[in-house]
Amino acid sequence: MKTPTILFSTLLFALTVTLFAQSGDTLKLKHSYFEVNDFVEDNEGCLKCHGEQKYKLEDSNGRIVTREMHHNRFVDRDMYYTSVHKSFSCTDCHSYDLFEYPHPLDAMIEEKLLCMDCHGYDESFAQYHFEDIEVEFQESIHNMDEFSCWSCHDPHSYRAFMRNADDIEEAILYDNQMCLSCHADFSQFMLLTEREEINVVESHEWLPNQIAHFRSIRCIECHTEINDSILIAHKILPKTEAVKNCNECHSRDSRLMHTLYKFQIKEERKAGFANGIILNNAYVIGANQNVVLNWLSFLVFGFTFLVILFHAILRILKLKNK
């Protein structure tokens, strides 16, 4: 055995920290994990620490300390094994060197993979237009230092909610949470920008029925530019360019049909309502006019008006003939 290897092994042995996940004894790997992933046990090499809020370290002298896992380094097993990357092994994206502890510095500072490294320019992902998304991101105000796809889309938990939206309210909540995790949490926000703290409620005070709006639409409905080629627009606009004209949504040609409901507009009308798909989730004054009632009201109004006009003319004629 070569000297450096012996030295390294000895040092490693001396410093070996035996890692125990705090809840290791109670840890239960769910059956559902194995249904979607062939590397569950391998992944436990990482998740026994990174899958716990706290973990224990023990050195060769038997000293044990408990450490808190930083939330940016924490991976929730349930969320991971239901995310878009649920079938992945940790080492699909991370270096094998990270199996060592303490983690080697080289492995720690190696450049992370980004979405485009796997999804870009690949026929199997062509339908999602990742290339267009990248262009949109580059033109977005989010295109700044330290900001990447992962800033919003945690690869360990991201779920493609909108694409498979059965419950659109839940999808809206999920999407808005992505924005609010920074824009409503200054401790996160300040990591990426020098800007002052934003109070989302105060900055949207002009919006009537604020709760109803926040619950029924996503932030990006007003804060992005419409792009019909991708499912979810990624060009986040400066706040001065955000939609503030109510009629953009509250009209027959509602913006919502090009954003939130763009891929569901086949169900054009429901019970005579224009933009009927919106009715599954909300009611938008102006956008959801009932076409049948509109016509009926025109007929009734027209008929009443004609009867009155006829009556009035007859009265005038009778008066003249008197």
Place this chain on the structure above:
Amino acid sequence: MATVKIYLYPVWIRIWHVINALLFLLLIFTGLSLHFSSADFNLLNFQASVGIHNACALIITFNYGVFVIGNLVTKNGKFYRKWRKNLIPKLWKQFVFYAVGIFKKEPHPFPITEKQKFNPLQKVAYVFAMYLGMPLLILSGIALMVPDMIAYKVFNVSGLIFYDVLHIVVGFVLSIFLLIHIYTCTLGDKPGTLFKSMVNGYHEEHE
């Protein structure tokens, strides 16, 4: 020809009436603006319409309370409570008068007296408008003003859709009532006689 003057419209009724009329016109205008809002053309700016519509709605609700309480504590309420016997034939008689008799200069079948301010058709229309239409309009309007507090589902339909359609339908029916109401007010001795009554409080009729 002698002119009979009956004091039928006390000051509080006249003030209530003019406030109600102006607010109702504003509510129709802003309501139409909201309902038919478009990115290209609006009767009025959407936000301004919401503001004016809500403000007018609150005032007209208060004004409606004045009307209801006023009718409970003054003699005016009896005009809405006491009903003629054999109403249906009388409604028909009044209808025939409007449709035919009025052109033959026939006398009014139910002339206005101190005891009967309304003819049968008027009475039915006013009672339905004020004691059914207005409460429905106000309640559905309040529901739309606080959409977060209303029932998620009403009769298995989205609460928002239910209240909005109810509000629009009742609002439309009352708008038609308003149109007919204004026209029938020209059917006095002279086209302006009944409007004058609502200004000075006296109903005038030639004997």
